[in-house]
Amino acid sequence: MMRNSRYFLLSAVLGDGDVEKKRIRLTIGNPKHNLWKDIIERMKAIGFRYDERNERRARIRYKIASSKAVELTRKGLNDPLIKTLIEDLSSLPDAMKLRKLMTLASTRIKPKGSSSVEVINGVQMSIRVTRNGYIELVINRSMLEDAKAVQEALQKADYDAKLSQRGKKFVVFINKDEIVRHPVLVVKVCEVLRRMLNETMNEGKIERARSVTKAMINLNCPAQGPRAQ
Numbered sequence: 001m002m003r004n005s006r007y008f009l010l011s012a013v014l015g016d017g018d019v020e021k022k023r024i025r026l027t028i029g030n031p032k033h034n035l036w037k038d039i040i041e042r043m044k045a046i047g048f049r050y051d052e053r054n055e056r057r058a059r060i061r062y063k064i065a066s067s068k069a070v071e072l073t074r075k076g077l078n079d080p081l082i083k084t085l086i087e088d089l090s091s092l093p094d095a096m097k098l099r100k101l102m103t104l105a106s107t108r109i110k111p112k113g114s115s116s117v118e119v120i121n122g123v124q125m126s127i128r129v130t131r132n133g134y135i136e137l138v139i140n141r142s143m144l145e146d147a148k149a150v151q152e153a154l155q156k157a158d159y160d161a162k163l164s165q166r167g168k169k170f171v172v173f174i175n176k177d178e179i180v181r182h183p184v185l186v187v188k189v190c191e192v193l194r195r196m197l198n199e200t201m202n203e204g205k206i207e208r209a210r211s212v213t214k215a216m217i218n219l220n221c222p223a224q225g226p227r228a229q
Helices: 002-014 030-045 066-077 080-089 096-105 144-156 176-180 183-202 206-218
Strands: 017-020 023-029 049-054 059-065 116-120 123-129 135-141 162-166 169-175
Touching (some): 116 144, 123 144, 123 169, 123 183, 123 206, 135 144, 135 176, 144 162, 144 169, 169 176, 176 183, 183 206
Antiparallel strands (some): 017 023, 023 059, 049 059, 116 123, 123 135, 135 169, 162 169
């Protein structure tokens, strides 16, 4: 795993890759794709996922995002030789990609699942709170078939789960009224919302804290912990 991390970290920096906030992306030309089958399988094993295919430009993209990108970068920079090399090169005027990589390694990441709840066995849904306090549970899938499978599993468990396409993703969601219909689920969601409120207050994100507070009021969550005024 460490060796793979080093190789793909260097591929992203020195090859046809790019580094953005909490994301590393590697672009492979179509002619090379079949030749790279074994390498692609290794990429998938360390968290890379299919991103997009552009037939006009004859390329395929794979990306690794969020906490997995941060973890991969940190593992690669644990190698003293690679870290020293990147630190030295990042001081050059045209080394923006390298500087982004150093920033990515220092990014603070939240524990996986910190804003999600397990609705049924094997289905973990993220809590989405809008600015006005509207709340819903969502789970994203790249393939329609996968999204339908999640929706059917939730419906079999008596959850009125809806399915919509948002951008390139297929989203299965449970709205606020449906959450309220399941008291056990309300307890789980309120527990996570209280944790989210504490985190946002500690980070000084007052507007976000107000939104979370509104969501807690909409769900009639017990009034515990700090409240944003």
